[in-house]
Amino acid sequence: MSSRTFIFSPVCVSGLLICVCLSAVQGAWGVDQAESEPLNFTEHAKSVFRAHCVSCHNSNKTEGDLDLTSYSALMQGSSSGDVIEPGSADDSHLFQLVTHAESPKMPPSGQRIPAEDIEIIRNWIDGGAINASGSTPVRKRKRRSLEMTAAIGVRPETVAMPVDLPVESFAKTTRDPIAVGLASNPWAPVIAVAAANQVVLYHSAPDAKERLLGILPWEKGQPTTLRFSRDGSRLIAGGGRAAVSGSFVVWNVTTGKRELTLGDELDSILAVDLSADGKRVATGGPEKVVRLYSIDEPKAENRPTELREHTDWVTAVEFSPDGKYLVSGDRSGGLILRIASTGENLFRLPSHKASVTSVSWRADSKVFASASESGKISFWNVSSAASGKPVKSFDAHSGGCLSIAFTREGDLVSGGRDNLAALWNLKGKQLRKFSGSNEIVVSVAVNEEAGLVFAGNFAGQLKSWQLKDGKPRGDLETNP
Template sequence: MMNSMTTQYENSTAKGKQWTFGSHPRPPFGSRQRLSSLACVSCLCALLATTLHAQEKPAAKVTFDDHAKPVLMQRCSTCHNGERKEGDLDVTNFTNLMIGGGSGEVIEPGSADDSYLFNLVTHEDSPEMPPGGDKIPDPQIEILRKWIDGGALENSGSVAKKRKPKTDYSAVSAGDKRPEVEPVPSRLPLVPQLVAPRPSTVHSLATNPWSPYIAMSSPQQVLIYRTNDLGLRGVIPFPEGQPESIRFSRNGSLLLIGGGKPGANGKVLVWDAVKGRRVAVVGDELDSVLASDINPSQTLIALGGPKKIVRVYGIDGELVYELNKHTEWITALQFSPDGKFLVTGDRNGGVHAWEADTGNEVLTLGGHKKAITAIDWRIDGKLVVTASEDGTVRVWDGANGKQIKSWTGCSAGVTSASFTRDGLVVTGGRDRLVRVWDQNGKQLHQYEAMPDQVTSVAYCSETNRVIAGDWTGKINVWEKANPKPIGTLNCNPPTIESRIAAVTRQLQSAEAALKPLNEQAATLDSQIAAMKADNDAEVASRTATDMALKSVMEKLANADQLLKTTVGQQEAWKKELTGKEKAAPQLDASIASAKSALASLGDDAEIKDTIAKLEARKATLAQRIGVLKTQVQQVATKQETAKAQIATLSVERDNSQKQLVSLNASIAAREMEIGKANDQRVKLQAALDKAKADVEQPKGALAFWNGELQFAKVLADLESTLITAEADENAKLDEVDAAKEKLAAAQAVVHQAEQKRAESAKQIDSIEQQIETLKAN
């Protein structure tokens, strides 16, 4: 369509007619640009399709040397150059710029939006750059964006850096200050990666500086134990081979595991000690890594081994520099607590200090004659200790490298040494002994000898415990002031399946031991219950007998009281009766005498009256005598009744008393039997409680290990799924990167087409101007 439009325009012009498009008149001159843009868009669509699908001409690389450096030199180099490095940042040198400044890395290859420097120059972050002025022009900002998003290439021959891990593990060194969050590991699987026929040599031990945990080497794995209760906390797989060098980062958040397969390969694994995840793998050695460390800001990792070269990588796996001065295997190395220096040692006794950021040599620490076995900085960075197979321990000034002290730690050879948080030095040697020294070389403690030569020592400042491993795989734990070990750690733990089998056997044995005790307890409880029932019946019988006895005794007392009362009455009545009976004849005699006198005297009224009175008295006396006789007889009857009752009640009393004596004796004997049975039951209960605890312990352990097995399986499945998802994400990111490259190429084509269109527009304007001028003439 564009070709036909062009031909029609050319023909119309040749005929001197006004150009038309179909039936419409030619648009005004100012509208020509819109039409040209429409044509250009059509062209560009075709060009874009061609570029995206055919990739006929890749876009030019945006590099530091050709594009970013001129911008940075113009805008930032006054304050940030090799001589004046404000914020410890130099933007004039690619290597220095990529290392960053005092705040860490400033360039995040592949992501301008995540790059600190880019956010400063765009004023998205503070302090704004340039300070106190407007941000740099947008075209220059766009150059920096394209350079960073394109991988922050140094020059046209550079290849884009690998994408950094998603999580930023850089940290500000806290020195000797405890981190705000204690680096306690999350739940880790307890499944051993390998169970050897016998424990292997302990190559390396490392305690977390800020939590009570220790990491130890074991073939194809690193074991994490608690230093307080000595329990296994987790197993970290190391399929790369044998761990040779284990270190926690200064803040305890990362764990470095260096090792590999001798003569084959070597790597350093970076493990998030809190989240329990592998976050990076650094290095690709042709032999095992024997020494490794991470700097306090957690941005650089140094490693070395039999190849005699120290290599320093970024945590993203990019090689930063190499050190080639050593003449023998690299056997020890460590960054200083402030991150400024790196000290390395070899199998010839050579010890060198380097600038950690640049790899520039600072000085040589001379003195050792044989292999260096340990390098450790004191936590404040003022001193560094080295140990050697030559038998000496040497302490150096961390500022100027001067030797401050040297002493013989073990004449046969010091195999390991480490500073404690309070500045003491723990050493182990070929003489099988572990010792603690002050920094002047005075021995403070010596511990019970290990079975074989000591291979690694560590000190847990959180629990004040010394831990050491030897050639046979034995690991002892001591309290600092106690020469006798308080426990051991197993560097060759059994599989969970074997633990479950062992615990199952233990449970079966415990249940078998518990069964007869339960039966004995049931039998004894039944016997005690029967004895208590019999005893309760006899106690009830004794109570009833006692109550009956009390009733009998009460009746007996009443009968005896009645008897005593009637006896007194009877005696009184008998005495009165005797007197009355004696008075009766006298009264009869008086009546007879009176009657005789009356007969003699005749009718004498007085005598008659006297006789009447005497006869009345006689009648009254006779009546009273009759009453008294009746009363005496009644009392005699009552007395006989009372005596009979007393006799009967006395028999009842005697029988009840005998029964009570018998019941008391029986109850006492039975209560003694019950007491003995209860004592026996108490002893049996103690054995029963122990047996039940012996059952509950393996039950709990069985539940725990079954749970751990299930946890490990679920975690393995999830991690496998995560790996697949991450691989898929990386593939998608690669597609995004490829699409961005295609888009950049297309944008370059668009830019070129725009430039050509602009040139064509200028040419058209010039020609039209010439035409107008020609017509005017």
């Protein structure tokens, strides 16, 4: 339903339109100008925001990271991007919230603001959302994308290391929470752990002076899934509250600043990934939908493309490092190879007999792996995926394989219900065993800068071993 029909009948709207335009412009310009002069911020919209919004959205108190006191602040948008689409009120986030067409409704409590005021905002935005009388309409600004720099698989010129991030813990748990999400920075000695209301960043090297590098708060339920961007500059986390809400956050790894908060999903996100160019985010969860968000197009960002071929919870998603493909897996063993830009289904890969738990791409984007609760790991070659058959499939962890991650060399680290983590080559030969967890391994990550394999287990421990020889290198706290 469009927000227009939602509020007024068409007759009413046109009546209001004329009356608002005339009265607003007559004073300054006389009747002649009524047709041509658009409403502006300074004379028209500002007073509406003053009356209804700035008590919460000002430079001292910026709810939703949005300041509505000045034109320049308003056009900066909020933490989730632009709120005004000059020329189109119906596509403007702010307008959708003010008409209560979308959540969170603004103002948050109770009634919509008066209809005349809504029409002033509509006409101001539709007329180009200009600052003052005579200003030129703002050019439709493309949302700044996350500006990922690295060429595929090439070390970035500057490697992102956290600098002076807060280390105050937000987790209010007495036991050590399980590291459900674990991710390794591809170029820096940094790992990230998602556990109970926060994401913890650690220096991966056991001999580093300070191991705890930062703690990023997560307020909306629990973070469940984590990934670094391919160039290591960003960290994305997805999560939420089971059967209530799901969203994701992108942080700048160096500054710890939130660059994006998005997602208005109805259930917790279980899988998330950010494309190498920083333009797309894919999510999966119990809604059985893969959502593809274009985060550089303001219009699409609130309405992701929804891909509905999965018949069960979507438990795994990952973009290929070259950005061409997206793989998604589900709880019934379904696995789909897609075109990343559109989400279009290329091949269904029906090999797993039990839930897909994890997927991982090899650095060259030619091969990816999938893991399953059946205990099997399968390797897939993109060029032979049409056959629907893996190039190799083998039993890796009896009881279930829960997490996998490729190394730079093209071997695969895995962990599972047999309390083990292990390293495999493409032929399915076990190269190394990482033992001593004594509990189910729920998440694994490999940090090449430190030469270590990390694993989170069911007891809330975070273990590490040397990649080259399997020697244990100590534990880290999931709740420091």
